[in-house]
Amino acid sequence: MADTVRLTIDGQEVTVPAGSTLLQAAQAAGREVPTLCYHEALTPPGLCRLCVVEVDGARTLQAACVTEARDGAVVHTRSPRVERARRTTLAMLASATNLDEAPQLQAYLQDYAADPAAFGPVARREYPLIDDNPMYVRDYSQCVLCWRCVQACATDAQYVFALTFAGRGFHTRISTAYGVSMPESPCVFCGQCVAVCPTGALKPRRTFLLEQGYTPEQLAHYAAVDHDAVHPPATHYAGQV
Numbered sequence: 001m002a003d004t005v006r007l008t009i010d011g012q013e014v015t016v017p018a019g020s021t022l023l024q025a026a027q028a029a030g031r032e033v034p035t036l037c038y039h040e041a042l043t044p045p046g047l048c049r050l051c052v053v054e055v056d057g058a059r060t061l062q063a064a065c066v067t068e069a070r071d072g073a074v075v076h077t078r079s080p081r082v083e084r085a086r087r088t089t090l091a092m093l094a095s096a097t098n099l100d101e102a103p104q105l106q107a108y109l110q111d112y113a114a115d116p117a118a119f120g121p122v123a124r125r126e127y128p129l130i131d132d133n134p135m136y137v138r139d140y141s142q143c144v145l146c147w148r149c150v151q152a153c154a155t156d157a158q159y160v161f162a163l164t165f166a167g168r169g170f171h172t173r174i175s176t177a178y179g180v181s182m183p184e185s186p187c188v189f190c191g192q193c194v195a196v197c198p199t200g201a202l203k204p205r206r207t208f209l210l211e212q213g214y215t216p217e218q219l220a221h222y223a224a225v226d227h228d229a230v231h232p233p234a235t236h237y238a239g240q241v
């Protein structure tokens with residue numbers, strides 16, 4: 001088997017190591033393909049479909065982050081069909097999620113002229129902010145369900161399995177098992193979920209408190225800043241459907 005494959009990306013021939021993905025091939029050709037669930041340190045889950053590209057001869061659009069580059073393939077990263085698919089995905093994301101703290105997604109929305117109201121009135125998934133531990137806060141109203149935090153918490157990094165999906169359909173959310181608080185879960189507060197979150201859904205508690213108006217001097221007594229002083233008592237999702 002050859003060590004490399006040669007394919008055409010947007011009219012440009014490119015040679016990449018065998019086993020490369022279409023995303024890697026596109027990057028080698030200098031093409032920008034938008035991504036969301038993909039993170040270079042994690043196993044690509046192929047969930048968000050933002051990175052779809054068109055491959056000549058393929059019936060459906062292919063998720064570039066999980067599709068292997070084949071010798072002789074002819075790939076289009078920004079065809080009208082690709083643009084339509086990305087615009088639809090972005091519009092649906094923005095209609096259901098608060099993306100105010102996701103600058104990369106905001107840039108994609110502009111780039112693809114995605115309208116959050118394209119399919120009817122905006123209907124956001126609203127959840128109360130969860131402040132149940134000293135290390136980080138969780139605002140799942142800003143969560144795009146990319147799965148990155150779950151992967152970092154599981155077999156891609158920490159192997160503690162504190163996070164998973166819960167709920168169904170529109171009400172799908174990230175949660176601990178049975179919705180217990182973080183201190184009650186297997187979480188070891190490594191912070192890797194926070195590091196890979198592409199939106200403001202997971203945030204260091206210190207950052208959150210600074211945004212709330214606390215000064216660095218006040219945070220010198222950080223441990224004394226308890227939940228009830230900041231906002232109503234912490235909540236979790238136990239029992240919510």
Ligand code: SF4
Nearest residue numbers: 143144146147149197
């Ligand atoms: S909390 Fe962040 S990393 Fe986790 S699924 Fe939501 S957006 Fe992705």
